Amino acid sequence: MRLGTLRLSAPGDGVPTATVAVRLDDDLAVEVPGVADVGALLAAPDWRERAAAADGRRHALADLEPSAWAPPVLRPSKxxxxxxxxxxxxxxxxxxxxxxxxxxxxxxxxxxxxxxxxxxxxxxxxxxxxxxxxxxxxxxxxxxxxxxxxxxxxxxxxxxxxxxxxxxxxxxxxxxxxxxxxxxxxxxxxxxxxxxxxxxxxxxxxxxxxxxxxxxxxxxxxxxxxxxxxxxxxxxxxxxxxxxxxxxxxxxxxxxxxxxxxxxxxxxxxxxxxxxxxxxxxxx
CATH class of the missing domain: 3.90.850.10 (Fumarylacetoacetase-like, C-terminal domain)
Known part of the structure; x- marks a missing residue:
């Protein structure tokens, strides 16, 4: 399983306004609803199950701009x-x-x-x-x-x-x-x-x-x-x-x-x- 963090922007302006954790399938990034980044996901004891079951908004990997990818963990404590x-x-x-x-x-x-x-x-x-x-x-x-x-x-x-x-x-x-x-x-x-x-x-x-x-x-x-x-x-x-x-x-x-x-x-x-x-x- 692969987990990443995407920067989200309002339609049309390209300026990131939020981030979301995603599970990467073959050609899709699937949002983990309500989870801002992989670090926040890992803080949940059942993070593996939550990631595997995630069924949020889908993004075609081929359509994502390189700048849409954030560090997987935005602010690790160490x-x-x-x-x-x-x-x-x-x-x-x-x-x-x-x-x-x-x-x-x-x-x-x-x-x-x-x-x-x-x-x-x-x-x-x-x-x-x-x-x-x-x-x-x-x-x-x-x-x-x-x-x-x-x-x-x-x-x-x-x-x-x-x-x-x-x-x-x-x-x-x-x-x-x-x-x-x-x-x-x-x-x-x-x-x-x-x-x-x-x-x-x-x-x-x-x-x-x-x-x-x-x-x-x-x-x-x-x-x-x-x-x-x-x-x-x-x-x-x-x-x-x-x-x-x-x-x-x-x-x-x-x-x-x-x-x-x-x-x-x-x-x-x-x-x-x-x-x-x-x-x-x-x-x-």
């Missing part, structure tokens, strides 16, 4: 990000594999839809990097869980790009300031609900050049291990997101370094989870 979690990326950054996950935070204001433009801030546009990632979305309250219970608390997975301002990131030893610039992190295109571990390959493509490609099982700490670890620190709630880290191929590690520039198109995909496609534009 976005916990993981650094240095792919073996190849750790090696290219000249580091040793960690004994514990490297954690930092991102805030909901950073999220944009799966096809929204990435706007390069005028004051921080010189070292903006790509980081394709698998996003874990929590489907049940998680507190001090072991790995088996943590696996059961995962609702499913989506795609995320942890777009990073490298100059701000490395101003200090703390990464936060380069990681949560407002309206820079595409997320979606939907939540793929599954009880199975995510498999397949992650790819990031800049224009027509593949810049990242790795099997997701190259992670040092897998999704269930991350949910279990984070749950020892704080309570995870339905709709919370864990960004599981990026593989090798980031622009900052290249010699010379490469960064996003206006006019480029950034595409991030994970087998079985879908694809983000974002134009890179300069701030007006």
């Amino acid at each position: 976005i916990v990000c993981v650094g240095l979690n792919y073996r190849r990326h750790i090696l290219e950054m000249g580091r040793e594999p960690p004994a514990y996950p490297t954690l930092f935070a991102k805030y909901p204001e950073a999220l944009i839809g799966p096809y929204d433009p990435i706007v390069l801030p005028a004051h921080a546009a010189d070292a903006v990097d790509w980081e394709g990632e698998v996003a874990v979305v929590v489907g049940a309250t998680a507190r001090r869980l072991d790995e088996a219970a943590a696996a059961d608390a995962i609702a499913g997975y989506a795609v995320l790009n942890d777009v990073t301002m490298r100059d701000y990131q490395y101003r200090t030893a703390q990464w936060l300031q380069g990681k949560t610039f407002e309206a820079t992190t595409p997320f979606g295109p939907w939540l793929t609900v599954t009880d199975a571990p995510v498999t397949g390959d992650l790819r990031t493509v800049l224009d027509d050049e593949q810049v990242q490609h790795t099997p997701v099982d190259d992670m040092v700490f897998g999704p269930a291990a991350l949910v279990a670890y984070v749950s020892q620190i704080l309570t995870l709630h339905p709709g919370d997101v864990i960004a599981t880290g990026t593989p090798g191929g980031v622009g900052h590690a290249r010699r010379p370094p490469r960064y996003l520039r206006p006019g480029q198109v950034l595409t991030t995909s994970v087998d079985g989870l879908g694809e983000l496609r974002n134009d890179v534009v300069a701030e007006a």
Whole structure:
């Protein structure tokens, strides 16, 4: 099952006035009546049944504009990000594999839809990097869980790009300031609900050049291990997101370094989870 969030607009004006959670069937998006986004749906204990039984207004997928798609979860209470979690990326950054996950935070204001433009801030546009990632979305309250219970608390997975301002990131030893610039992190295109571990390959493509490609099982700490670890620190709630880290191929590690520039198109995909496609534009 796939679940997404659509932006709704009044007929004729194209200006979004509301959002609604939808179930994606083969060629239709079916509204879950009265539910504003996937996060609100996951807050209901019977969310799977409600989603499966939803019979609201139908939208032909072929008729939806890319801008109609919002992030699946509009305002997760937490976005916990993981650094240095792919073996190849750790090696290219000249580091040793960690004994514990490297954690930092991102805030909901950073999220944009799966096809929204990435706007390069005028004051921080010189070292903006790509980081394709698998996003874990929590489907049940998680507190001090072991790995088996943590696996059961995962609702499913989506795609995320942890777009990073490298100059701000490395101003200090703390990464936060380069990681949560407002309206820079595409997320979606939907939540793929599954009880199975995510498999397949992650790819990031800049224009027509593949810049990242790795099997997701190259992670040092897998999704269930991350949910279990984070749950020892704080309570995870339905709709919370864990960004599981990026593989090798980031622009900052290249010699010379490469960064996003206006006019480029950034595409991030994970087998079985879908694809983000974002134009890179300069701030007006």
